[in-house]
Amino acid sequence: MEVVINSFPVLLMGAGMTILITLLSISIGCVLGLVAGLSRLSKSRILSFFATCYIDFFRGTPLLVQLVIIYFGIPDILKDVQGYLVAALGISPFFKNIPVFAAVLIALSLNSGAYIGEIFRAGVQSINKGQMEAARSLGMTSHQAMRFIILPQAFKRMIPPLGNEFIALLKDTALVSIIGFEELFRRGQLIVGATYEAFAIYLAVAFIYLAMTLSFSRFVDYLERRLRTGD
Amino acid sequence: MIEVKNLYKRFGDLEVLKNINCRIASQEVVVVIGPSGSGKSTFLRCINLLEEPTSGDVLIEGVNLMDPKTNINRMRQEVGMVFQQFNLFPNKTALQNITMAPMKVRGLNEKQAREEADKLLDKVGLNDKAHAYPQQLSGGQQQRVAIARALAMRPKVMLFDECTSALDPEMVGDVLAVMKDLAKEGMTMIVVTHEMGFAREVGDRAIFMDEGMIVEEGTPEQIFKNAQHDRTKLFLSKVL
Numbered sequence A: 001m002e003v004v005i006n007s008f009p010v011l012l013m014g015a016g017m018t019i020l021i022t023l024l025s026i027s028i029g030c031v032l033g034l035v036a037g038l039s040r041l042s043k044s045r046i047l048s049f050f051a052t053c054y055i056d057f058f059r060g061t062p063l064l065v066q067l068v069i070i071y072f073g074i075p076d077i078l079k080d081v082q083g084y085l086v087a088a089l090g091i092s093p094f095f096k097n098i099p100v101f102a103a104v105l106i107a108l109s110l111n112s113g114a115y116i117g118e119i120f121r122a123g124v125q126s127i128n129k130g131q132m133e134a135a136r137s138l139g140m141t142s143h144q145a146m147r148f149i150i151l152p153q154a155f156k157r158m159i160p161p162l163g164n165e166f167i168a169l170l171k172d173t174a175l176v177s178i179i180g181f182e183e184l185f186r187r188g189q190l191i192v193g194a195t196y197e198a199f200a201i202y203l204a205v206a207f208i209y210l211a212m213t214l215s216f217s218r219f220v221d222y223l224e225r226r227l228r229t230g231d
Numbered sequence B: 001m002i003e004v005k006n007l008y009k010r011f012g013d014l015e016v017l018k019n020i021n022c023r024i025a026s027q028e029v030v031v032v033i034g035p036s037g038s039g040k041s042t043f044l045r046c047i048n049l050l051e052e053p054t055s056g057d058v059l060i061e062g063v064n065l066m067d068p069k070t071n072i073n074r075m076r077q078e079v080g081m082v083f084q085q086f087n088l089f090p091n092k093t094a095l096q097n098i099t100m101a102p103m104k105v106r107g108l109n110e111k112q113a114r115e116e117a118d119k120l121l122d123k124v125g126l127n128d129k130a131h132a133y134p135q136q137l138s139g140g141q142q143q144r145v146a147i148a149r150a151l152a153m154r155p156k157v158m159l160f161d162e163c164t165s166a167l168d169p170e171m172v173g174d175v176l177a178v179m180k181d182l183a184k185e186g187m188t189m190i191v192v193t194h195e196m197g198f199a200r201e202v203g204d205r206a207i208f209m210d211e212g213m214i215v216e217e218g219t220p221e222q223i224f225k226n227a228q229h230d231r232t233k234l235f236l237s238k239v240l
């Protein structure tokens, strides 16, 4: 018990990092998801094709694999390219490594962007076709109809699945401990390494995750109730 | 005012409209009747290009909608449409449903749009429901808001697609009354309907469609009392 109390501040710092990285990744993911989701729905075959490739790849492969590709794989390639450039042009090497934080942010954002893209697409497609037709029959352009009629309704329906995605991502951040990023789980591991109190510490870690996910899902419920006007 | 020439529409292999030709004069009320699946909705939807005709021409006041240079969004403002399922915007109040397009498309400011919307709500008998959301309104009230919403764009023609078919019987009268008033004011209207009483009373002309073709047209009296074609007689014997 004492060891848990003593290490609690360190664990909380880890939890803070977990929240920070989750919030940042979800925010970037929302932008990527909006672009990917609308591209998938667009009439342009090329846009829709690339968006589908992106979404399929990041939803169809493990986050852990995506993470190591970005942290270990891509720098390797870049270093090879750099090697040629250095040899050919005589410039001095400038690239060493992707910082852990950047790799984590890139991987989590790309991953959540793919899931959020599907949430956007499903949200837009769940809106009755008659809404678009009514808007167009009033003379709105498809852009105006999307922006003023379809998206506001779709956003409301996207709140529950977005909440789920946030919680899933928050739990998945534990994976980034593998490349040494010091979020909650990694902090726990380090403390266990020093104290050998695996059960107590990992249980405390679990409860901190639980507190975060539960309070967030309560917040989503509240948001949903607040927004329940019309439809 | 509206001229449809050699209009064909197919969905894949299914030919839904076959060589439709008709002219509709300004202030005329044309009722379109015919069995389900005969292409009535598709015909209406071709007039505001919610469906793109496969071939043929649709002219509104001489402007050909099929001309690639025509600004379709501009033309759609001239053509109001009322749907069977109302299609009100569920997250907007009755008032906001009506003011939305005038503000975004006609560029009115909120005050102007509100003043016009208030008059329209008055006209459809719903000025006490301005701040109600669609789900708080009965079907008949929703449909009257939908009519007001279409009128807010000041269209030159109104298209009604079975706009009372989804209503409980006791609501139908209120909606038809609004449409009668519109007709009296001289609105050009194309009305797809199963309300034969309304068709006879308000229609200047009736068109009977079957299997994607205009089988017969004439004054409602001619069509209802003295139909020439067997298909028309058969249809009327079922619905009257």
Ligand SMILES: Nc1ncnc2c1ncn2[C@@H]1O[C@H](COP(=O)(O)OP(=O)(O)O)[C@@H](O)[C@H]1O
Binding pocket: B011, B014, B016, B034, B035, B036, B037, B038, B039, B040, B041, B042, B043
């Ligand atoms: N979007 C569509 N795709 C394929 N077939 C359609 C579509 N819309 C209508 N149809 C078909 O076209 C025919 C005419 O439909 P419609 O114009 O709705 O008839 P009505 O309004 O007279 O009942 C029907 O056979 C219908 O199934």
Ligand SMILES: [Mg+2]
Binding pocket: B040, B041, B042, B161, B162
């Ligand atoms: Mg129909």
